[in-house]
Amino acid sequence: MEPSSITSERLSKDEIDLYDRQIRLWGMAAQARMRSAKVLLIGLGSLGTEICKNVVLSGLGHLTILDDTLVQEEDLGSQFFISGGDVDSLKLDSAQSRIQDLNPRVELSFDTQSMESKTSDFYKGFDLVIGTELSTKQMTMLNELTRKYNIPIYLAGSNGLFAYIFVDLIQFDAEDEKLKGSQPTEKGQISTNTEVIEVRTRHDEDDDKKVFEVIKTRHYYKSFQQMIKTASLKGRLNRRQTKRLSSVLPLTLALLQTEDEIGKLNSRKLKEKAVVTCLQLGIPETVLDDTYVEQFTRQEGVQFAPVSAVIGGSIAQDVINILGKRQPPLNNFIVFDGITLDMPIFEF
Template sequence: MAAQARMRNAKVLLIHLGALGAEITKNLVLSGVGSLSLIDDSDVSSQDLDSQFFLGKAEVGTKRLVAAAPRIQDMNSRVELTIDTEHFGSKPDAYYQQFDLVIGTDLTSAEIIKINAITRRFNLPLFVAGLNGLSGYIFVDLIEFDATDEKLKSSVPTALGSVSQNRRITEVVEHYNEEQKKTFETIVTRNTYTPFEKVLREGTFKGKLTRRQLKRLTNAVPLTLALFEYPDGVGEVTPATLKEKALAKFVQLGLPTDQLQQIYVDQFAEQAGLEFAPVAAVIGGAVAQDVINILGKKQSPLNNFVVLDGITLDMHIFEL
């Protein structure tokens, strides 16, 4: 009940209602978030009709949010829905202070860096997600977040201290359940986060993964990071330039450069920024679920970078 109350009181901002934004919107509205504000200055295009479900042929050329808003509201009339058809970049920094959480979709790396600087200044949780055809990513910056989990006590009690680079158990409380006749542990884990710009420039797996884990790491991770090296978007991506940027990311991450596969380079160069509805459903579902978890202050959140590999269908979570 407490988690539901926090959800009903939450004010969330979502930037862009593309295929990914539509999936996140659907899931948040159906979950009962209290207030959802959408900002997007785009018009409905024919490509939108192939990748999302809030828009129809008759609305091509009209404002995307104006066309979609009635259908979004119909899913849950209790959600306070606000739309803004201005470009989010035209808003002053103070605009973001009214929200409890910000979600950005379909952003360039320069835009992510700018938004992340604002959310950190105002101590706001940030989720950023994007699609690259058969692959997609999620970046999370909650700055610092204490998550509470409960589990059955095992023969080895949970110990205080570091769990990983960005996660530390700060409190463990035992309690006995009379009905089940079992002892449980309530565990508080403090998650700290790295800002996007630092992840992009300094993120590495050196000293974090075993040699076997490094060899099994999907090419989708360094290639996703390499696409962020096009600061104004992915309109000029070619296999040759992408390969060069990917090899630099292999070095930064501490990965053997001979593991770069041309099939991945070609796929990412061809599909950079493309929206596929099934991939949007997977990435959008993961974002929305984590947003619901942190608004309810239940379960440990994602920390801090997620990549979906559309070739192997693996979805990896990394601390960078």
């Protein structure tokens, strides 16, 4: 993935001064890519609000926000771009001036049409798409379009103290480096969806005895629909890892697989669905803790600001990573357990 007008276009002195701290973290090239990228964010709920804040402050070039919803009373506790006087107004109409004030250098577009009203051509002009709090049907359709146009996508949702991120970069090459050890890194497959395709060395500019390995990895991704249908951990976890596995994984996948019943599931029905998901994953149903099942059922679809902050920060940081092509990206399903604060990554 290459942003539309990225490249050699230099950052101005004002931009370098403004983004000095983050340039020190991820480099000038990554910042230039951020400035040139065109990103679509769908949904300005609690998660979308956090993602929006982070990418706007980071110096993104162009952000389009698509949201056709009205401000509700329950939004006020989890979304900081709106206030009590905005209830029953279009969310984007209420939030846009506050978003623009974050960073006037970012070109913003606010679209109050529904996602369903958009033709497939609408998505062609974006370098990256982020969808938040969408239905399984919407996520499947959106991911089909992003694959059609070879556009990376992040999908995220939350259920109270629990949340998930799905990533599909289709195929992505990244570079990272580390001090060269006694055992050099070899080319070849290193995990289900990742392989090392190139290894080269470089000497430290100040200390010629210090040698680094520059490692180029290639990451392959499944579509959202593929992931839902084929997610499996069979033969990949030892006893200790299985014991540490959170109930959040099978509960989240079960909910995504039973969209027609969302809002109608009681804890008994959700557990029945999650038991079937455990069978698909190849993990024992004893992973399901009844306390988690009850809490997950009660919090289905609830947006909780602290959880959104964690998920929004993680997505924004990974967006920066892939634009800079410096560190391996997330691949491909992440769940967040707000009780234990664990956030494991599952490579399906």
